[in-house]
Ligand SMILES: Nc1ncnc2c1ncn2[C@@H]1O[C@H](COP(=O)(O)OP(=O)(O)O)[C@@H](O)[C@H]1O
């Protein structure tokens with residue numbers, strides 16, 4: 001298959017297109033996962049996707065501090081793994097420094113070229129200090145020697161849903177980003193963001209907390225799971241098209257194990273999530289957009305609404321959202337999503353970087 005490690009490492013010096021142009025790279029530093037999109041040297045993209053977490057440990061021989069990141073860190077050091085962007089942005093200098101250490105480790109391990117033009121997909125959150133901390137991570141990193149730019153994550157994420165190139169930037173549309181820490185919505189008019197809306201009340205993280213609570217209820221208090229396990233249940237089993245009950249086993253504190261089946265907890269939580277998301281869009285975001293930009297509102301609602309963000313990965317969620325929003329608004333609206341919503345912000349950012357390189361913007 002094409003996922004051959006050796007083949008990937010050859011792309012560093014792809015001989016056929018030897019130019020001095022920097023490599024266009026797209027990056028999304030997300031609260032749950034970080035994604036990087038890099039040209040693979042043969043016209044396609046190579047994507048790196050990892051949990052945004054790290055753990056440090058002491059080298060058993062030299063005593064030096066070592067860094068482990070991503071799935072490996074989460075699996076091997078559950079006791080001290082740190083999710084450095086848990087709230088969406090680095091809250092303070094310590095978090096910023098940890099995020100920088102994490103990011104540099106990912107860059108190094110995946111040969112992300114330093115001679116690059118890098119576009120970052122950034123959340124729309126009104127938190128100056130957090131944004132400044134994120135900027136310090138971005139500016140301090142070893143990549144992006146030629147150029148560093150930031151664009152809203154919801155615009156970047158919508159790009160792959162609206163065409164093979166940058167059609168989204170010539171369009172008028174509404175987009176809704178279903179993320180871990182926020183629900184974001186905005187209209188875009190030829191790349192200009194209008195009526196940005198953010199709420200921390202309807203989130204993937206909240207769904208994980210609900211799943212953990214519902215599992216306790218569904219098992220009559222016999223099973224307590226943490227939110228990481230709840231997230232894994234959601235990512236593996238949530239499905240509006242054909243959900244199937246599943247079983248899991250926990251080790252009892254006193255020894256022995258307990259097997260249990262989950263029938264309702266996951267789908268009850270995601271079902272409430274979709275209702276709440278529709279409610280926010282229909283009754284908070286869209287009225288504001290209509291109030292400020294009535295023409296844009298009308299034009300945009302005649303187009304499909306673009307859903308992005310990791311929660312959009314749940315099978316059937318786009319159709320559920322479309323149906324429930326149509327009902328709430330009492331008019332037909334359509335919804336679409338990119339092929340892989342978990343990668344689309346980085347892929348869209350990469351296309352913008354490519355355009356900037358082509359335009360000699362560096
Ligand atoms: N395959 C999947 N199925 C269900 N939920 C998913 C899937 N992949 C990611 N998610 C959820 O999407 C959220 C992360 O979305 P993302 O847009 O990456 O968030 P952020 O920008 O806040 O980091 C998390 O709640 C995560 O569990």
Ligand SMILES: [Mg+2]
Nearest residue numbers: 123153179180
């Ligand atoms: Mg996000």
